[in-house]
Amino acid sequence: xxxxxxxxxxxxxxxxxxxxxxxxxxxxxxxxxxxxxxxxxxxxxxxxxxxxxxxxxxxxxxxxxxxxxxxxxxxxxxxxxxxxxxxxxxxxxxxxxxxxxxxxxxxxxxxxxxxxxxxxxxxxxxxxxxxxxxxxxxxxxxxxxxxxxxxxxxxxxxxxxxxxxxxxxxxxxxxxxxxxxxxxxxxxxxxxxxxxxxxxxxxxxxxxxxxxxxxxxxxxxxxxxxxxxxxxxxxxxxxxxxxxxx
Amino acid sequence: xxxxxxxxxxxxxxxxxxxxxxxxxxxxxxxxxxxxxxxxxxxxxxxxxxxxxxxxxxxxxxxxxxxxxxxxxxxxxxxxxxxxxxxxxxxxxxxxxxxxxxxxxxxxxxxxxxxxxxxxxxxxxxxxxxxxxxxxxxxxxxxxxxxxxxxxxxxxxxxxxxxxxxxxxxxxxxxxxxxxxxxxxxxxxxxxxxxxxxxxxxxxxxxxxxxxxxxxxxxxxxxxxxxxxxxxxxxxxxxxxxxxxxxxxxxxxxxxxxxxx
Numbered sequence: 001x002x003x004x005x006x007x008x009x010x011x012x013x014x015x016x017x018x019x020x021x022x023x024x025x026x027x028x029x030x031x032x033x034x035x036x037x038x039x040x041x042x043x044x045x046x047x048x049x050x051x052x053x054x055x056x057x058x059x060x061x062x063x064x065x066x067x068x069x070x071x072x073x074x075x076x077x078x079x080x081x082x083x084x085x086x087x088x089x090x091x092x093x094x095x096x097x098x099x100x101x102x103x104x105x106x107x108x109x110x111x112x113x114x115x116x117x118x119x120x121x122x123x124x125x126x127x128x129x130x131x132x133x134x135x136x137x138x139x140x141x142x143x144x145x146x147x148x149x150x151x152x153x154x155x156x157x158x159x160x161x162x163x164x165x166x167x168x169x170x171x172x173x174x175x176x177x178x179x180x181x182x183x184x185x186x187x188x189x190x191x192x193x194x195x196x197x198x199x200x201x202x203x204x205x206x207x208x209x210x211x212x213x214x215x216x217x218x219x220x221x222x223x224x225x226x227x228x229x230x231x232x233x234x235x236x237x238x239x240x241x242x243x244x245x246x
Numbered sequence: 247x248x249x250x251x252x253x254x255x256x257x258x259x260x261x262x263x264x265x266x267x268x269x270x271x272x273x274x275x276x277x278x279x280x281x282x283x284x285x286x287x288x289x290x291x292x293x294x295x296x297x298x299x300x301x302x303x304x305x306x307x308x309x310x311x312x313x314x315x316x317x318x319x320x321x322x323x324x325x326x327x328x329x330x331x332x333x334x335x336x337x338x339x340x341x342x343x344x345x346x347x348x349x350x351x352x353x354x355x356x357x358x359x360x361x362x363x364x365x366x367x368x369x370x371x372x373x374x375x376x377x378x379x380x381x382x383x384x385x386x387x388x389x390x391x392x393x394x395x396x397x398x399x400x401x402x403x404x405x406x407x408x409x410x411x412x413x414x415x416x417x418x419x420x421x422x423x424x425x426x427x428x429x430x431x432x433x434x435x436x437x438x439x440x441x442x443x444x445x446x447x448x449x450x451x452x453x454x455x456x457x458x459x460x461x462x463x464x465x466x467x468x469x470x471x472x473x474x475x476x477x478x479x480x481x482x483x484x485x486x487x488x489x490x491x492x493x494x495x496x497x498x499x500x501x502x503x504x505x506x507x
Contacts (some may be wrong), residue, residue: 018294018314020247027488031485032318033286068295109287114426116425139425175315177289206484217498
């Protein structure tokens with residue numbers, strides 16, 4: 001019986017450690033452009049058969065805890081004005097499309113650059129996609145303008161339009177690191193506006209992550225002390241039983 | 247327990263951020279200085295459960311995956327090449343560039359460096375040099391008899407020699423443009439060097455093909471805004487502290503584990 005209690009505590013402790021990892025990753029990325037925080041979801045995992053079966057009544061199911069999924073918190077981050085003409089923030093749920101070696105990827109990090117051959121690229125050098133492929137600038141072009149619908153123009157006249165995509169369910173997306181998301185079914189963006197000269201900061205809230213961290217450490221400690229008490233209980237039970245036999 | 251390592255990547259990223267901000271603040275009064283900005287990225291994710299994995303024979307799927315990130319890294323510190331404000335200095339050899347382009351300076355080893363710092367001087371031979379004494383490219387020599395040197399917005403350098411009434415043309419200043427000016431390498435001394443990322447320099451006459459025009463008697467100030475730098479500094483410092491708190495939180499969890507007997 002006590003063994004069951006210890007296994008349940010253990011399942012909670014493992015889940016809490018993982019939650020701490022998620023909190024730490026959010027906190028580490030508090031200054032990452034376009035970063036979206038993650039939340040860990042838990043579910044009850046019902047074990048129909050207890051390991052120790054000598055309950056006085058019929059068998060009781062046991063409830064373990066299991067970390068089940070991480071949810072992307074897709075709320076907008078703070079928009080910060082930088083004045084840089086190649087900084088673009090997205091107001092809304094949409095993403096930029098970039099071309100990587102592994103295929104199209106989605107990102108919210110709109111601090112772009114122009115590569116040495118004039119292509120608009122993200123911070124890793126992946127070309128940013130327009131409706132008709134990568135966006136190219138000539139060496140003499142100045143005054144790059146990006147309108148709120150994503151259309152790009154320069155001193156050489158109108159260019160392509162940035163390919164902005166939205167997703168019916170952003171939870172389908174997987175994270176790849178390097179500020180990139182993969183997967184999902186991209187739809188043409190309708191509710192997203194581009195803002196030139198701004199970047200979107202990370203949407204991590206320092207306050208709520210700190211509160212979460214305190215909650216996690218405290219519940220971990222209380223579970224640990226519970227485990228300790230169960231152990232003491234078991235030890236004293238064994239001692240009593242030993243005394244009775246002597 | 248990954249949290250310790252994850253939080254340590256966060257602390258080192260914020261440390262880097264503070265370094266970049268302090269260099270910006272230190273160069274707040276440097277002529278032609280362009281501020282830098284630290285850019286961060288999240289690291290790889292461990293996919294504990296993949297979204298879309300099948301959960302039963304009926305084809306039900308995991309609606310959202312379980313992904314644990316592994317921290318943050320600094321990707322780059324690109325320069326923000328926006329125009330700095332121009333201040334009047336009333337020195338006839340001070341030139342500010344209004345718009346795109348860089349002055350070209352010949353280094354002692356023969357290479358060409360690029361700069362936005364137009365505080366030029368004359369050396370003993372009358373050659374136009376930058377404040378380190380390196381000649382401006384193309385070479386312009388101002389004779390000792392010259393009075394009132396004038397530099398036109400198009401870079402034409404003229405002076406009145408021997409009290410003549412018609413100015414003599416001394417030379418033509420040129421500007422270099424780059425496709426990707428954020429890709430220039432900083433060599434210190436207000437100078438930049440061409441790299442494979444910046445693309446080759448395109449030398450133009452000022453005011454043509456997208457290059458800016460010149461303003462004599464003015465200098466371009468640094469484009470550092472002290473208020474935003476201080477705000478960024480405070481944010482970086484607090485983020486550093488919060489990452490440190492995560493480390494002590496993770497430590498107290500490990501302590502709780504290690505005290506179990």
